[in-house]
Amino acid sequence: MPRAAPKASAEPSxxxxxxxxxxxxxxxxxxxxxxxxxxxxxxxxAALLLNYCRSKLDAVQDQVKVLDEGALAPWNQE
Structure with a gap:
């Protein structure tokens, strides 16, 4: 059974x-x-959502840089 069409709202909450x-x-x-x-x-x-998520992550990263006075070290996943 096919799923419903994607939500039409422009921007997520x-x-x-x-x-x-x-x-x-x-x-x-x-x-x-x-x-x-x-x-x-x-x-x-999905492309719209991906761009939204990337912009939110970039904004948070910019805020962290300000809080750390520009001394943000590269993140290491290990």
Whole structure:
């Protein structure tokens, strides 16, 4: 059974909401159950959400740099 079309709202309410919606869109597209038009709409919405998340992360990184007076060390995942 195909899932519903992606939400039409322009901007998510928060980073967490955007990330959750993005994960749902990825799962829908990867399932292969969406018609082509819905898959394209999902891809477009995912691109918008990804840009939103990146901008939020960049803004937080800029705030951290200010708090650390520009002495932010590169993040190491290990």
């Amino acid at each position: 928060s980073y967490e909401a955007a990330l959750q919606e993005l994960e749902q869109l990825i799962a829908s597209v990867e399932s292969g159950q969406l018609p082509l038009e819905q898959m394209l709409a999902g891809y477009q919405r």
